[in-house]
Amino acid sequence: MGKNFRKPAALLLSLFLVIGLAACGGKDSSGGGNSAAVNGGGESSGGKKQETTSILFWSPFSGADGPFMKKIVDKYNSSQDQYKVNFVIQPNGEYYKQLDVALSTSKERPDLMIMHVDNVPTYVNKDQLQPLDDIASASGISKDDYAEAPVEYSTIDGKWYSIPLDIHPVVMYYNKDLFEQAGVSGPPINRAEFEDAVAKLTDKDKGIYGYVLPTLWPQQFIFPSLVWQNGGELWDGSDVAYNSPEAVEMVSWMRSLVDQGYSPGNVQQDGENTLFLQGKNAIQFNGPWMKSQFDEAGLNYGVAPIPQIGKEKRAAFAGSHGFVIPKAMTDEAKLAGIGDFLKYMAEHSMEWAESGQALASKKMIESEEFKQLEVQSSIAAGFADVQFAPNVLNWGTISEPIWGELNNALLGKKDPQKAMDDAVAKSRQAMKN
Template sequence: MKKKPFNWLTLFLMVTALAVVLAGCSGGGNSNNGGADSGTNSGSDTGSGSGGKKTEILFWSPFSGADGPFMKKIVDKYNGSQDKYKVNFVIQPNGEYYKQLDVALSTAKESPDLVIMHVDQVPTYVSKGQLIAIDELASAAGISKADYAEAPVEYSTIDGKWYSIPLDIHPLVMYYNKDLFEKAGITEVPTNREQFDAAVQKLTDKDAGVYGYVVPTLWPQQFIFPTLVWQNGGELWNGSDVAYNSPEAAEMVDWLRGMIDSGISPANVQQDGENTLFLQGKNAIQFNGPWMKSQFDEAGLNYGVAPVPQIGKAKQAVYAGSHGFAIPKNVTDENVTAGIGDFLKYVSSNSMDWAESGQALASKPMLESEAFKALEFQSSVAEAFPYVQFAPNVLNWGTIVEPVWGELNNALLGKKDTQAALDEAVEKSRQAMK
């Protein structure tokens, strides 16, 4: 008996009918999740337990050093805390960060949705129309300016619009060798010029090759010089022109040079020379940033940290930097901006991991928390927050001020008279402004 040939058409019709029946039994799942799915980015993940997709947010940072893992930990915890959004954390090389960001923003290819931006970069990017104001996003997320340290909020508010939510503030601080202080019989950390001058005299032991304060001729003068100028009543920018050749500025450079001439500091200190001597226990005091903490900890130094003393005659002031969150102009997806707001709201009260990197947080709820207060180093850094100052809010300031560092080096090395060096710096800066 012959077998009948297999009927493929019949099988196709049966499978199709079965699929229709199963679809009808599914209970209309799209109606439950359609609102969440409709605005998600392509390539997003399936949300855990929701049956929907997570809106993805591409987040760039320049934290390519030891600080990167601390921010990654915050991102990972946020991603695990909810199933609506996924923040994709990408670290770009610090030295190339703004070059890569410029390319991404200009081409709109693989452009980030959220970026870390140094506060003094904000005016330039706003002037180029590459950032969006965050006022509406912050309001929708329950984020208030009042919940952050005032200085970076004020600086990043331009023409009445807010462009950057601050993460931290990193001012210049004073590190000191506790063992050398004890040996010299100094029990109080200096807070003014008179106390500082007296301390470095006692701390200097030429026979032992120990110096009270080693004057750096290069970095971190970018933080030290502005601090001293402001403390002495001078300015870097007078509102229309560079002003760092003033008598107030020259006096502070001469003060630094005076420590070299008197032997409190060695002469001709090369790049990082002051730090090398500090690590060797031969430099009693160093002005530097909070980013040095991990290096000193790893070296096992018995050190302390305190605000920079008021060396100048006019006021207490200190130069600082700040990391903040900014949003590029091409971010228009409402689900993405809502996710960014949700993430930033989370960070505002869940950023202790960032404090563990050595940074002093800009969020007031974090600053006032018992967990932050228990961090002796970071709490000491935060003491300077009420009087921190940032670079002048001038477009392309980094390019304008660049000549100062070479001329300051000339003055500190004794190659040029102080006033002549600062006058030369001003002329070069004016050329850069043309």
């Protein structure tokens, strides 16, 4: 069942959601290629060389994940000679700015691009994306081939706009050595178990904390998860709602971890991760993109779904990368090639899983090869609990005040209710501009 995106009055339509970008971050990379068709490739039945259709594919994978996608593209290009996908990596921090220019001017416009699912409603509203239903059908791709959540989110007014590549929810990483030393048998699954575990894991004499509370990133993943778990919402259908009793209770709970001594009180950006790498933080909530860093550090760690801290349900904020096509891209040969490539991706994307991502393709998830990936398969097991950002235009700008005010509350500079009331007031002002 599709969604109709909701449009608050007088919103700007240009800014993009920042949250998902961190999952692609890193040093800049570049790729080559252009969108012109080139001659070459295989022989036709008549002995003449057939024309190879070239497809320009943009992505923001300028971090460590870029080479994994490039490997898939290279394998696809080697598997046949009718199409050539030219894979171009744009710097993730500038990705949507460059995409906006390309789509508005048609200069070096990509034929296919990666888009974070949260951005799909805005670009559909700007009439810059084309529905993929016909392309998918012609290529033998079905909605049923993918995890439900990103398909549902990107189906707007009954039309499907984004074919999902992965889902990256917040998860719990834990230090197995510290768990064993503290006598904690396994990852906690609820609030009582979590509080019991962090109490046992904290050893102030050794400078070890049960859970180091981040006051900045990745709260963009943690705070929404806890609000939803507690029966609250960020958006109630017509207005921001993160000053509700359910939301404020979760802010107070997070601050209580500091008050009880389970976390230091003034954690700087990435401080929780630095201590985790040093073996002084037993638990952290973060995304799948952290896996390679922990592997390189040689940590003995485990991964599990984020515990249910709230009173109502299991929930985990997630992002998702998906494939979208500009509305202005009408070349039939290229569209056929894109369909062929997307069909290939649905069946040959294990390299992307090896980057740390949990794949959205059910065929890949159900494969024995994927099941052998402990972290990724654990993440995929929690797909039923994932939720994305509210399906509201310009949500990144509307919700931006949350993070500064949440930081004030977690640092003890403001009462939690006051901080969330101030965030709501600032968000409402942003909605009027």
